[in-house]
Every structure is written in structure tokens, then in C-alpha cells.
Amino acid sequence: MMIAGAASVTEQVCRSCGGSHIDTFLKLGTTPLADRLPSSIDDGEEEPVFPLNVAFCGDCSLVQITETVNPRILFADAYPYYSSFSQALLRHSRDNVLDLIERRGLSTGSFVIELASNDGYLLKNYVEAGIQVLGIDPADGPAAAAIKVGVPTRLTFFTRELAESLRQEGIRADVIHANNVLAHVADTNGFVSGIARLLKDDGVAVLEAPYVEPMIDHCEFDTIYHEHLCYFSVTALDKLFRRHGLYLNEIKHLSIHGGSIRLYVERQERVGESVTNQIAHEKARGIDSIDYYRDFSATVDTLKVELSALLHRLKATGASIAAYGAAAKGATLINTVGIGRDLIDFVVDRNTHKQGKYMPGQKIPIRSTEALLEAQPDYVLVLAWNFLDEIMAQQTEYRARGGKFIVPVPTPRIV
Ligand code: DWN
Ligand code: ZN
Structure with a gap:
């Protein structure tokens, strides 16, 4: 995952467990970056293209692409994705917030952080309820839009180091949201360990990610692009969180983005049936083995x-x-x-x-x-x-x- 100044690197080991049993099952050729939109038909500049190969890790079951494009190229400059252009997503996010406020008894003394807070589409609902929030996002346009709607936002990537420095400022969260971002992060373990550092002892991290099962079953192969490094199963996620002293205790199935899962992650181990049943389901269908992916x-x-x-x-x-x-x-x-x-x-x-x-x-x-x-x-x-x-x-x-x-x-x- 050494990337510093390089435009991209080809990973030789699993991004999650570091294992070397990586089996490539889909090659989509080389493609340009999905969110770098040219300003003219012929601006004299050749668009960079990168390989798009998808692999399965035989050690931890994580599905992943093998090329890591430098996140600064992917996200920092002129990133054009703004969450607030979908009414369905806005409703979905508001319902999530209202549910958490009720379930967790959040009030004006609570603190909520969102990683990849984009244009403030979610956190603005907490602001409306008088709950303190902090957004973190590396994309300048969306972050400026968030600040404009009253969502305090730091323009940066979330890393383990950032989590440490926020802790030193005395910041810890009752709720950490991270929607459609875990799959985007090159340092998967650094990101999760940062969540572990920032979460209060009784806090909850609520993450959303596209689920690998509908991606394969419904042939949603177009959701594969360089921003999406991982395609998660519950089996792979459970292992990832446990490595950092966190427990995936509950999941919910969501219809958004072609079929996603919402993850409730805590420090205490109280894994519920939604998780154990899903892991059993993945085993029964073979989602934890390469065979499931062979025909894709x-x-x-x-x-x-x-x-x-x-x-x-x-x-x-x-x-x-x-x-x-x-x-x-x-x-x-x-x-x-x-x-x-x-x-x-x-x-x-x-x-x-x-x-x-x-x-x-x-x-x-x-x-x-x-x-x-x-x-x-x-x-x-x-x-x-x-x-x-x-x-x-x-x-x-x-x-x-x-x-x-x-x-x-x-x-x-x-x-
Ligand atoms: O993970 C990611 C997902 C969540 O969002 C990112 N890496 C980037 C982005 O992926 P995407 O661009 O494939 O996401 P959407 O939200 O499926 O894109 C929909 C596009 O359609 C947006 O550009 C907005 C647009 N749209 C529209 O013009 N009218 C969307 C709706 C709902 C509409 O009514
Ligand atoms: Zn692995």
C-alpha cells in the first residue's frame, strides 16, 4: 500500500489481512477514472487509465481490486459527486439519523462524527436536532457545500493519525457514521483502527457499504471502478473489525445503491442473529469461497x-x-x-x-x-x-x- 507520490500501485497481498492467496476472477481491462470528468472533448491531455482487476482473498474472503490509485488523484481535486442530488438518498439518510437519535437516546450533549461527510447531506439532520457534529471529507467542493449548510467540516482524509490528533483535542464520538467510504480507503486497517480510537466506550459506528452478494447476483459489475477498492461480505467485515477490537454486532439490509448493508459496530461483543445468520448464509452459498465468483x-x-x-x-x-x-x-x-x-x-x-x-x-x-x-x-x-x-x-x-x-x-x- 506504499503510494506517497506514485499515481498507482498494484497490490500483491490482501488489503485487509495481508494474506497472499489472491485469486483474480474478473478483468475489466484498463479504464479511466470514473469521477474525473474532462472539461472538453479535446483538452490536449490524455486521460490516464488504470487496470481494473477484481480478486478474492482465500484467507479472509475479501473481494477487492488489485490496483490502488493515489487517493489524492481520486478524491481531493474537483471531485464531482455530491450526495444531495438524490431525494431518495436524502430521505434514507434522514431516517437513519432519526432512528439513531431514538435508539441511542442522543441529545444535545452527544457528539456525532461522519467520515466522508460529503456535502453535509446526513449530518445536517443532527444539526437540526441541536446535536454537535463534525464532518471529515477530503473533497473541497462538497466540504465547502457542507460548511455552507452549517455542518462544521475538516477538509482532510480520515486516517489513524487524524483519529489520534482528534483524541488529543478531546474529541470522541457517541456515533461515527461512515457511508460508502470503507471500500474507498486504501489503508483499510488504518481507517478501522482510527474508528476504534475515536469511538467512546459505549459508542457505535454505523457504516453503510454495497453488499457483494447483489453485486454478483445482479451483475452490477459497473459498480466496480478505482474508487471502490473492496466489495464486502459480512464474513470479511467481521474479521476486519475483530482485528481492531471492534465487533460487528448487527446488520441491516438496505435497497440503496443496488443492495447495501448497514453495519452497527461497537467495542462490546454482542453479536446478534442478523450477523450470525448472514455469515451462515454466506457459508451456505459459498460467498466465502472463490467458487461463488468463478462464473461472474x-x-x-x-x-x-x-x-x-x-x-x-x-x-x-x-x-x-x-x-x-x-x-x-x-x-x-x-x-x-x-x-x-x-x-x-x-x-x-x-x-x-x-x-x-x-x-x-x-x-x-x-x-x-x-x-x-x-x-x-x-x-x-x-x-x-x-x-x-x-x-x-x-x-x-x-x-x-x-x-x-x-x-x-x-x-x-x-x-
Ligand atoms: O461510492 C460512491 C457512490 C455512493 O456514489 C462513489 N464512489 C461515487 C458515487 O457513485 P455514482 O456516481 O455511481 O453514484 P450515484 O449516486 O448512483 O450517481 C447517480 C448520478 O445520477 C449522480 O450524478 C446524480 C444523478 N442523478 C440525477 O441526475 N437525477 C441522480 C438522481 C437520483 C436523479 O434523480
Ligand atoms: Zn484477506
Whole structure:
């Protein structure tokens, strides 16, 4: 994991347990970075590409990519992802906060920290309830947006060292949130040990992460990109936390992002049935062994061929096609399937920080969502398929005029 000045390193051992039984089961070639959006079609600069290979650790069962791109390149500068552009995510986060305030009896004396607090989408709910918060995030744009809505935020990466220095300032947390960030961290063990240092003795860390089972079962291979270093099973997570004196005591299944799990992690060991049952389920399905992952590469290849054939077929009939969602996962999809400007005229996205830019690699222009009604393309490929319901609900007019959506996973279909 030595990265300092290098653009990327290829890991030789497991990022979690350090074991050397690493078995690569999917190769997606080399792809550009999913959240580095070019500002022009030809800015004279070659976009850097990095290998995207996925492996299984035979020692601790962790699924992971083997290339680690320097986090400063990935996250620090002009990171365009802002959580608050999805109403579903805002509702989901608010419900989580209200539930925790009640379950843990949080009040004005409590202290809540969020790692990767982005634009303050979650912590603002605590601020509203008069509870003290601190956000930590390395991305300057989202962090500035958080501060603007009243969420105190430190512009930095969360590390073991940062946890130590916060402790020295007298800061410890009743609740630590970390949503969709554990998989992004190059120093997985440093991050978890930092949580252990910062959590009060009776505190709880509440983390969310995409779950590996739906990723494999529903062929959500586009959620694989360089920001996502790990694809977690409960088996692998349980081992990771125990290594740092923490216990994964409870999990909840969530539908967000194509199927995620919420983890409740504490210092006291009181592992509940939700965890023991899930570990047993993973054993029964073989999720803790390489066999479960062996067919994935062939399934991904089939999806790629079918999607490409569908788009070419539609195009051959003279249909026009746009796409919805300049999502990071969209970058993987279009670059691994080879969907370029010959097939897709433009991509729409509500995120104003993405509009006017171009999709990585394929350089498809990104416009505001109004462009759908202006151009009324015959079909829209939904790159942000994880928010399909929200998007369909917004686009009733486009659909009423005859527009149709193409959903790429688990198998391409028109709706
Ligand atoms: O882990 C990560 C996840 C949680 O978020 C990151 N590494 C980056 C990001 O991944 P993504 O870009 O694939 O995430 P989303 O949230 O699935 O992206 C959806 C895109 O679609 C965003 O650019 C926002 C946009 N959107 C929209 O234009 N209209 C989303 C909704 C719900 C909408 O109604
Ligand atoms: Zn391992």
C-alpha cells in the first residue's frame, strides 16, 4: 500500500489481512477514472487509465481490486459527486439519523462524527436536532457545500493519525457514521483502527457499504471502478473489525445503491442473529469461497455483448439514444462495453457540477435533465439504474411523449 507520490500501485497481498492467496476472477481491462470528468472533448491531455482487476482473498474472503490509485488523484481535486442530488438518498439518510437519535437516546450533549461527510447531506439532520457534529471529507467542493449548510467540516482524509490528533483535542464520538467510504480507503486497517480510537466506550459506528452478494447476483459489475477498492461480505467485515477490537454486532439490509448493508459496530461483543445468520448464509452459498465468483466474468461478458447488441440494433432502426446519470458506475459501463458518441448523443444529470463536462473516456457530453424534453430521444439508457424509481417518477412527461428507458442490469431490458 506504499503510494506517497506514485499515481498507482498494484497490490500483491490482501488489503485487509495481508494474506497472499489472491485469486483474480474478473478483468475489466484498463479504464479511466470514473469521477474525473474532462472539461472538453479535446483538452490536449490524455486521460490516464488504470487496470481494473477484481480478486478474492482465500484467507479472509475479501473481494477487492488489485490496483490502488493515489487517493489524492481520486478524491481531493474537483471531485464531482455530491450526495444531495438524490431525494431518495436524502430521505434514507434522514431516517437513519432519526432512528439513531431514538435508539441511542442522543441529545444535545452527544457528539456525532461522519467520515466522508460529503456535502453535509446526513449530518445536517443532527444539526437540526441541536446535536454537535463534525464532518471529515477530503473533497473541497462538497466540504465547502457542507460548511455552507452549517455542518462544521475538516477538509482532510480520515486516517489513524487524524483519529489520534482528534483524541488529543478531546474529541470522541457517541456515533461515527461512515457511508460508502470503507471500500474507498486504501489503508483499510488504518481507517478501522482510527474508528476504534475515536469511538467512546459505549459508542457505535454505523457504516453503510454495497453488499457483494447483489453485486454478483445482479451483475452490477459497473459498480466496480478505482474508487471502490473492496466489495464486502459480512464474513470479511467481521474479521476486519475483530482485528481492531471492534465487533460487528448487527446488520441491516438496505435497497440503496443496488443492495447495501448497514453495519452497527461497537467495542462490546454482542453479536446478534442478523450477523450470525448472514455469515451462515454466506457459508451456505459459498460467498466465502472463490467458487461463488468463478462464473461472474462470463456473466459480465454476456451482459456486455447483449447491451451492445441492443444499442446497435436500436440505432440501426434510426432511433436516437441518450443516457441518464453521469454516475461513476456509468463510466465503467460505457468504457467496458464500448458505448461512445456513435450510440449515445448526450448524458443528462441533475448535478450542476457535472453539467457541461464529458463522460470519462468516451467523452459524451453531460447536460441538464431538461435536455431530455428538448431533444426527446427515443430511448434513454439509465446509467444511474440504482435510482430508477426516482428517475422514472421525475420523467413522466418524457415517457408520456413516448420515450423509453433502457435498464442495463441485471440483464438489459426496455421499460
Ligand atoms: O461510492 C460512491 C457512490 C455512493 O456514489 C462513489 N464512489 C461515487 C458515487 O457513485 P455514482 O456516481 O455511481 O453514484 P450515484 O449516486 O448512483 O450517481 C447517480 C448520478 O445520477 C449522480 O450524478 C446524480 C444523478 N442523478 C440525477 O441526475 N437525477 C441522480 C438522481 C437520483 C436523479 O434523480
Ligand atoms: Zn484477506
